Amino acid sequence: MTATDTHRAIDAVWRIESPRLIAGLARIMRDVGIAEDLAQDALVAALEQWPESGVPQNPGAWLMAAAKNRAIDALRRKKRLERKHEELGQELEAGPQAPGDLDAALDDDIGDDLLRLVFIACHPILSTEARAALTLRLLGGLTTDEIARAFLVPEPTIAQRIVRAKRTLTEARVPFAVPRGAELAARLKSVLEVIYLIFNEGYAATAGDDWMRPALCEDALRLGRILAELAPQEPEVHGLVALMEIQASRVGARVGPSGEPVLLLDQDRGRWDHILIRRGLAALERAEKLGGSRGPYALQAAIAACHGRARAAAETDWARIAGLYAELALAAPSPVVELNRAVAVAMASGPLAGLALVDALTGEPSLRDYHLLPSVRGDLLGKLGRFDEARAEFERAASLTRNARERELLLGRAAACARG
């Protein structure tokens, strides 16, 4: 094995082991920042020793042992400091912090530790960007450089974001615990939001130049799958996983040969990833069995599933989709959901019924610069043979979109309307 090979192997070991390592240490040290520093120290030791000695048979145990030794040193230093600060002879507070209990403490249920780590990385006192960066760093095992490339920001920005986030958590003395009772729902919402944000960051960039961005979809999916194992009783976790699996199944079909976007109904369904669709449907079933069929993520997944199940665009069950959007509009009201409902209603009951719903949205301030509103309206007007109005809407939509490919597409449709 060359030194480069060993470094690559260490990278891989790090990705596999670091979340558990950090989670275990965070409980002992009661500080995520210190825990990560200790884990990083263990990594540095591996980088120094493994190229010489080779990768050990059980690299995870090796890293854990190295980190434990450093944790004990750190606790001893802390103890000495405390002794100096406090009165002589005073005993250090008993409990799991004493170095002797470290082994037992670290071997405790690691799943709980990981779940605590998820909740702390996605804590609402942190900004959404900080939550996403910290989650990818602590739970996804990504390097700062990888995160920076994925979010198209300079590496020092991400490094700073992570340092500041860890400091914020320490200063606020955020407990390393899984929230309970009423707090759990709100905190879980924050976790799901972060994972879905990471997913969408990658999904929106599937045609991008850098492979790191689409890879975010995979990172988010992996985080979602991990969370589904850590909190299997939470229906919305399965709902989110289902939504991401089904959306990810279309990645290969949503961009044409020259990078142009291909709309859902025009996609070659043979290029959909049926393994992911099957996984998504299974996750949705789990969400529904847990009584979560009304949750916003489960509802969005159910809508995605309607498309996933249809072998051809013409087989799509639009009446069911319209019904699901109506439920979603109740669970998570938003003008964008309303616009999607209008599209589904138009497909199920004709363009006139859809147009009535779209027209009701034209005064909505939050949709004023949203290119999809005139785009949908143009589409429905065109179907009704009102080509002049349709052309004006497509042109307006083209002027609003920031995506060059999409603008071309919309101007093309405007031109087609001019021809009748």
Add this chain to the structure above:
Amino acid sequence: MRVMVIVKADKQSEAGTLPDKKILTDIGKINEELVKAGVMPEEKLLADMGKFNEELVKAGIMLAGEGLQPSSKGARVKFSGGKKTVTDGPFAETKELIAGFWLWQVKSMEEAIEWLKRAPFEGTEVEIRQVFELEDFGDNATKEFKEQEERLRTQIAGKR
């Protein structure tokens, strides 16, 4: 990226001996095959492999896993000179046969190797192969090609 982890068949997997304990879950199917493959004592393998599978699921890398029935229940179709000839199993050369597979989602080949090293196999060889993905054909391939072309151009320009 995705990798397929291919577990080879051997005499016992081809004999199709069923294990004492049947595992009914999807993931369990491969365990059954691995027991049939006789790569470890049954009881221990079942427990260890079950634990390993659980780890894979918990880490979010397991996409699918299936065990295959012995080749005596399989068939081959040979395409030659425009003719299609069907041969029923079993097939003799066990080394070329597979007994089961996993499909994993990982970041790198190294990660797949690290995971596989954690599997409780003994006395067998397991193969990891990378699955073709969109980016193998898409933007990145183009980008790489462009960069290569760019380099060539610079080299040629330098020689002038």
